[in-house]
Amino acid sequence: MGRRGRKKGADGEKRRRLLLQAAATEFALHGYHETKISMIVEKANVTQPSFYLYFQSKEAIFQELVDMFQQQLIMFIKQSLLEEGLEKHTLEGEITERITRIFTFFQEQPQLTRIGFYMANESKVIKNQIAILIEQNLLEEQRNGYFRSDTDMHTVAESLVGIIERLTKTRLLNGLSKPEKLANEIVRLLLYGLKNET
Amino acid sequence: MGRRGRKKGADGEKRRRLLLQAAATEFALHGYHETKISMIVEKANVTQPSFYLYFQSKEAIFQELVDMFQQQLIMFIKQSLLEEGLEKHTLEGEITERITRIFTFFQEQPQLTRIGFYMANESKVIKNQIAILIEQNLLEEQRNGYFRSDTDMHTVAESLVGIIERLTKTRLLNGLSKPEKLANEIVRLLLYGLKNET
DNA sequence: ATATTATATTACTAATGAGTATTATATTTT
């Protein structure tokens, strides 16, 4: 029978992180509704009332994970845009680079990605934001004459998001493909198409 | 205070269909967990015990809707493959036709599509099946020399499913785009790519 | 007409699982 009261060396911040990590694992694996508080606290070796020392509710801890994903993604994209200015690649190389980076981020944060990109209510908004960003980039290139002028870049941007969404789920997050390879294939497809020139 | 017992003109089959319809609406709108039996029976003007005359459980009625989607989709695709043999279009026209039909099916069954294609556990399997079908078609065309031989058709098929998935959600199911237009844009993009020939 | 079957409701049970009241021990501050 476990004694109650504060433990030696107890550290709130540490336990909080532990709970967040456990929650990320469980949510990513089972989804929001199928994940019970009892599963999270068990994984973290913490009792249920302790959970409520650190988080207001189940909603709250889930939302915190979603926010982490969203913030890290935004930071990542901003930084990515800055770095790009440095060296000029070919158009193809530049686009490939951008997409590779997104895949790399997802690969490095598989649990948060599952939660923030696929399960959260905010997923919709997040994907829309990415779509808008991509569309702006595409329109810029189109204005510069790199792309056909009769193509609706809105549809292209949405398509690209759809491709990223699906390939991330079916090939990236389970280790079947690497970011570079996926990005290369996608870009070649979108730039040159399937049709044989012969 | 409502009287109990059988009502005049009561018809079980009719009520069953009514409940299915109500459930489809509610599930499509709120998802599985957020939809309560109470919401379904309220919408169908039926009391809760009556619900259990027709369905074993909440799971069961949801599964029945998923099965409806899956069966109708399979039937639809089979029929679609038969009709295709009749007249020979151009390659582009034929592919566009196939994709248009899928979009049309989704448009005609928006609720079942939301449920079976986006919410169900089976969604994953269903999408995989479609991806496999598409891949086989693409490989056939590739063997016939219509497509580049250095392209991985698995990735292309997955990409196409991703595109269909996203555009269906963001543009088709809310009436923003029509099947033909979407299919046309996608096929042109995938066949010829974005790159300006100049 | 009577028995049976199908359809319905009222009023309930019961399981699940989120969240809390109370109390106890360690750490930090004064």
Added chain:
DNA sequence: AAAATATAATACTCATTAGTAATATAATAT
């Protein structure tokens, strides 16, 4: 050292909601 604060567990409450028992009325079969 005493008081205050942070961290912990035991043993609960309570709301929600899926599902049921008991009973009543209409339709159909015998």
